[in-house]
Amino acid sequence: MGKAMFTEKEKEEIDKIIEKYQDDPGPLISILQELQSIFGYLPKEALFYISEKLKIPESRIWETVTFYTQFYLEPRGKNTIRVCLGTACHVRGSSRVLERLQKKLGIKPGETTLDYTFSLETVRCLGTCFLAPVIMINSDYFGNMTPDKAERAVARYKEE
Amino acid sequence: MAKFSTFKDLDGYRQALLEKKDPKKKRIRICMTGCRAHGAKEIKESLEKEIKVAKIDTEIVPTGCQGFCARAPVLTIDPDNIFYQGMEVEDVKDIVQKTLIEGKLVERLLYKDSKDKTIAHIDEIPFYRDQTKIVLHNCGKINPTSIDDYIASGGYNALEKVFKEKISPEKIIDEIKKSNLRGRGGAGFPTGLKWQFTKNTPNKPKYLICNGDEGDPGAFMDRAVLEGDPHSVIEGMLIGAYAIGTEEGYIYVRAEYPIAVEHVKIAIDQARDHGLLGKNILNTGFSFDIKIKQGAGAFVCGEETALMASIEGKRGTPRPRPPFPAQRGLWNKPTCINNVETFANVSHIILRGAEEFAKIGTEKSGGTKIFALAGKVRNTGLIEVPIGTSLRKIIFDIGGGVVPGKEFKAVQIGGPSGGCIPERHLNLPIDYESLKGAGAIMGSGGMIVMDDGTCMVDIARFFMDFAQNESCGKCTPCRIGTKRMLEILEGITKGNGKIEDLQKLEELAKVVKDSSLCGLGQTVPNPVLSTLRYFKNEYEEHIMEKHCSAAACDALMIAPCQSACPAGINVPKYVVHIAAGEYLEAVETIREKNPFPAICGRICDHPCEKKCRRGELDESVAIRELKRFAADWYFEHETEPPQPFPKTRGQKVAVIGSKNSGKTVAIEYMTSDLSKRGFRIGSIKHVHHPNFTIDTEGRDTWKHAHAGAKVVVCVAKQEISIIKKVDTSQYDIDRIVDQIKEENLDVIFWEGFHSFIAKRKDVLKIITAKNSNDLSQRMEGTSQPIIAITGPIAQTDFEGIGEKTPVINLEKEGEQLIQIIEGYLKKSSAQ
Numbered sequence: 001m002g003k004a005m006f007t008e009k010e011k012e013e014i015d016k017i018i019e020k021y022q023d024d025p026g027p028l029i030s031i032l033q034e035l036q037s038i039f040g041y042l043p044k045e046a047l048f049y050i051s052e053k054l055k056i057p058e059s060r061i062w063e064t065v066t067f068y069t070q071f072y073l074e075p076r077g078k079n080t081i082r083v084c085l086g087t088a089c090h091v092r093g094s095s096r097v098l099e100r101l102q103k104k105l106g107i108k109p110g111e112t113t114l115d116y117t118f119s120l121e122t123v124r125c126l127g128t129c130f131l132a133p134v135i136m137i138n139s140d141y142f143g144n145m146t147p148d149k150a151e152r153a154v155a156r157y158k159e160e
Numbered sequence: 161m162a163k164f165s166t167f168k169d170l171d172g173y174r175q176a177l178l179e180k181k182d183p184k185k186k187r188i189r190i191c192m193t194g195c196r197a198h199g200a201k202e203i204k205e206s207l208e209k210e211i212k213v214a215k216i217d218t219e220i221v222p223t224g225c226q227g228f229c230a231r232a233p234v235l236t237i238d239p240d241n242i243f244y245q246g247m248e249v250e251d252v253k254d255i256v257q258k259t260l261i262e263g264k265l266v267e268r269l270l271y272k273d274s275k276d277k278t279i280a281h282i283d284e285i286p287f288y289r290d291q292t293k294i295v296l297h298n299c300g301k302i303n304p305t306s307i308d309d310y311i312a313s314g315g316y317n318a319l320e321k322v323f324k325e326k327i328s329p330e331k332i333i334d335e336i337k338k339s340n341l342r343g344r345g346g347a348g349f350p351t352g353l354k355w356q357f358t359k360n361t362p363n364k365p366k367y368l369i370c371n372g373d374e375g376d377p378g379a380f381m382d383r384a385v386l387e388g389d390p391h392s393v394i395e396g397m398l399i400g401a402y403a404i405g406t407e408e409g410y411i412y413v414r415a416e417y418p419i420a421v422e423h424v425k426i427a428i429d430q431a432r433d434h435g436l437l438g439k440n441i442l443n444t445g446f447s448f449d450i451k452i453k454q455g456a457g458a459f460v461c462g463e464e465t466a467l468m469a470s471i472e473g474k475r476g477t478p479r480p481r482p483p484f485p486a487q488r489g490l491w492n493k494p495t496c497i498n499n500v501e502t503f504a505n506v507s508h509i510i511l512r513g514a515e516e517f518a519k520i521g522t523e524k525s526g527g528t529k530i531f532a533l534a535g536k537v538r539n540t541g542l543i544e545v546p547i548g549t550s551l552r553k554i555i556f557d558i559g560g561g562v563v564p565g566k567e568f569k570a571v572q573i574g575g576p577s578g579g580c581i582p583e584r585h586l587n588l589p590i591d592y593e594s595l596k597g598a599g600a601i602m603g604s605g606g607m608i609v610m611d612d613g614t615c616m617v618d619i620a621r622f623f624m625d626f627a628q629n630e631s632c633g634k635c636t637p638c639r640i641g642t643k644r645m646l647e648i649l650e651g652i653t654k655g656n657g658k659i660e661d662l663q664k665l666e667e668l669a670k671v672v673k674d675s676s677l678c679g680l681g682q683t684v685p686n687p688v689l690s691t692l693r694y695f696k697n698e699y700e701e702h703i704m705e706k707h708c709s710a711a712a713c714d715a716l717m718i719a720p721c722q723s724a725c726p727a728g729i730n731v732p733k734y735v736v737h738i739a740a741g742e743y744l745e746a747v748e749t750i751r752e753k754n755p756f757p758a759i760c761g762r763i764c765d766h767p768c769e770k771k772c773r774r775g776e777l778d779e780s781v782a783i784r785e786l787k788r789f790a791a792d793w794y795f796e797h798e799t800e801p802p803q804p805f806p807k808t809r810g811q812k813v814a815v816i817g818s819k820n821s822g823k824t825v826a827i828e829y830m831t832s833d834l835s836k837r838g839f840r841i842g843s844i845k846h847v848h849h850p851n852f853t854i855d856t857e858g859r860d861t862w863k864h865a866h867a868g869a870k871v872v873v874c875v876a877k878q879e880i881s882i883i884k885k886v887d888t889s890q891y892d893i894d895r896i897v898d899q900i901k902e903e904n905l906d907v908i909f910w911e912g913f914h915s916f917i918a919k920r921k922d923v924l925k926i927i928t929a930k931n932s933n934d935l936s937q938r939m940e941g942t943s944q945p946i947i948a949i950t951g952p953i954a955q956t957d958f959e960g961i962g963e964k965t966p967v968i969n970l971e972k973e974g975e976q977l978i979q980i981i982e983g984y985l986k987k988s989s990a991q
Contacts (some may be wrong), residue, residue: 087379129534130229
């Protein structure tokens with residue numbers, strides 16, 4: 001694990017989130033989402049902590065976390081690249097874009113580069129099919145991608 | 161911010177807004193959602209700056225999707241409705257100077273039709289002209305983050321009508337029923353009935369959920385509505401909540417849609433601040449509030465019971481129905497779930513009246529449907545048409561058809577639950593029933609157009625990969641069945657398919673369909689079934705010929721151009737030779753497969769260029785022209801005439817291996833392949849036992865012959881049998897005899913061949929017959945010399961014809977027949 005324990009400040013933040021959803025009868029997913037926005041992933045310790053606080057068995061938290069693709073149990077890179085593999089992107093050649101990025105970054109989908117600059121992901125449709133093939137880096141969309149264009153787009157984030 | 165306490169306040173507010181609005185004022189509406197990826201944000205900033213510098217009175221309205229995404233970024237200038245498209249930041253100066261100040265058009269930014277004619281006004285562009293916008297009527301026109309814009313455009317009028325005219329909840333449900341509105345999420349359940357069921361369940365509290373978990377790849381209708389006109393969904397939910405009798409609602413949005421989440425959050429806050437959501441709305445005694453829930457990335461959560469589990473904070477696994485959500489839904493309470501687009505229709509039904517609304521669309525299904533048009537179509541974007549419009553109209557009139565030079569192949573409707581519809585069904589009206597009959601479903605409205613560069617087997621594999629990934633794993637048939645189907649499909653696309661795989665696929669598809677719990681498992685075999693139904697030939701091509709004519713399956717080819725070339729020329733190699741100036745080597749490469757580079761460089765239909773991947777970017781490599789150039793160079797620079805093509809000699813190739821090691825398979829494969837390229841193949845098979853038969857189905861020799869061998873020889877220790885393939889329609893009896901002439905045979909017996917020899921005087925004839933009737937038929941038209949009659953007839957007391965022709969019973973008098981023949985043999989050798 002990257003970060004083993006969380007600091008007092010982080011603990012306070014977690015408590016704040018739990019308090020925010022006090023009245024919500026089904027708060028788990030929303031809490032996990034906010035938790036992930038603090039850490040960038042879901043550290044195991046944090047999960048144990050909310051299990052205790054919310055009185056939800058660890059097994060229930062675990063089954064939920066592993067069910068949804070949005071949740072990560074490993075630290076993520078500074079930038080997340082999402083390659084859309086939806087139908088429109090597929091028929092317009094997204095697999096070649098993915099192939100190039102994998103080669104360039106030296107990682108497979110779901111993995112993070114050693115320097116934690118990039119995490120590579122695939123996604124089933126970003127709902128921007130008119131841009132196909134499309135990739136998303138953090139919250140920016142890049143449309144009509146070719147392997148070369150995708151490589152250039154990624155390079156811009158490396159410099160920052 | 162004004163909080164309204166009565167509808168009168170709302171009315172007054174709207175009037176004030178309308179009075180303030182100058183209809184003559186120039187307004188630039190610019191898409192700030194999908195177009196952002198094409199630099200719309202930078203253009204907007206630049207416009208703001210230039211307008212400030214020019215000191216002109218122009219308002220910039222950031223809007224939701226204007227539909228014509230293929231031309232992004234787009235903007236429309238009111239009040240003249242001028243439509244500019246495909247702009248860059250550099251164009252902003254001209255827009256401000258020429259259009260806003262001088263009142264002229266910037267020609268280069270206008271839409272051009274297929275004949276290169278420019279069209280300035282948005283309503284005259286075919287893409288917009290042929291649509292009917294009801295749900296999307298605000299989308300792209302108003303600022304979605306401004307409740308004022310929504311109110312000024314007549315928003316919350318329907319809610320007002322409900323309370324002002326004291327329309328009872330029962331009456332509302334009645335109206336929705338009469339309007340024939342059906343669920344836009346895909347299955348098409350009548351919305352009014354769903355509301356009624358929820359209302360009629362006595363348990364309390366009740367919940368209302370808006371399903372915005374638009375997970376189908378290729379669909380972005382709900383995203384556009386939530387981003388472009390979120391208040392229309394809230395108003396629909398308010399009316400629904402009042403009709404059903406609930407105070408709590410949820411909007412469930414995919415986390416993959418950050419702008420939609422943001423706009424919905426803003427809209428809910430605004431509605432709350434204005435007193436349109438919350439306790440005792442506008443003093444009517446009716447209370448309703450909405451919470452937003454974000455999905456966490458699971459396709460199955462679009463299924464209503466899975467979605468509710470997800471809202472409850474659990475794994476999104478579906479559960480059996482009944483009980484239906486209307487009876488026991490969220491937290492086991494009566495719950496009504498409708499799709500985003502369904503809710504967005506509600507206020508229009510209330511305002512127009514159910515009858516007017518039902519007039520649009522078909523008899524069984526009222527209103528319009530939004531479709532997301534994408535894939536290999538020219539005008540990708542968001543469109544809205546009356547239900548019942550034909551596919552042809554949508555794809556070719558509104559969508560502009562496929563890119564020039566490509567051919568339409570199919571349209572995929574309904575995402576992973578839908579199917580691929582081929583060209584011959586393009587006149588199909590789009591409604592729930594017709595699509596189901598054609599093997600697809602309405603689904604949420606994603607429409608992906610495919611051309612001749614799309615491989616249908618690959619598409620089936622793609623969807624099965626999706627389904628297998630997204631199966632929640634609860635039901636075995638869905639969890640394991642989809643995995644097995646995916647393995648079969650992957651095998652086929654990699655060239656390892658067997659013909660029996662097709663039947664296996666169909667069987668598996670049926671099992672998964674019949675035995676899965678939820679809509680996901682019950683529908684995900686559809687893409688496989690529909691491609692098998694309409695494009696079986698493509699599956700067979702992959703299996704039998706190991707060829708993908710769409711050049712999409714990488715494992716089956718070196719390059720798309722080479723795969724498309726009927727002669728199989730190594731195109732990439734000779735193009736690289738030409739690029740390197742090695743023209744002679746280029747010609748030699750072409751001539752490996754094609755003796756006529758100069759001719760084909762001029763007249764070939766160049767299927768290679770149609771498949772060239774470069775064409776997806778700009779233009780295909782001019783392969784044919786390059787071939788012509790290389791060939792012409794050859795004639796100009798090489799004085800020696802090219803070597804004639806070598807005559808192929810009988811090359812002997814042995815396949816050696818132990819028993820069952822696949823020798824026959826190898827020979828079958830090579831024979832099939834080479835014979836298709838025009839080579840004449842023979843085969844020799846060794847057997848260890850005598851008494852072999854050469855042409856029994858399933859025998860190795862039979863397999864060789866069926867793979868295309870012209871001659872098959874079967875060799876045993878002391879015998880040899882030969883089968884030659886010839887076109888017998890070209891043969892008379894003498895040519896048949898010629899085939900074995902060199903054996904120096906003394907007698908050649910023919911069995912049958914009546915029509916060949918009946919009239920021949922030089923052929924001795926023996927007639928076999930079952931009875932006299934049979935004999936007389938056989939005798940008719942058979943000329944002499946007939947030397948004997950035999951067969952079952954000889955066992956009767958048949959006397960013969962006249963005196964000359966003996967009737968011989970072979971069992972008793974066989975020697976007589978032999979003597980007759982021997983007599984003839986001696987006579988002929990004496991001559």
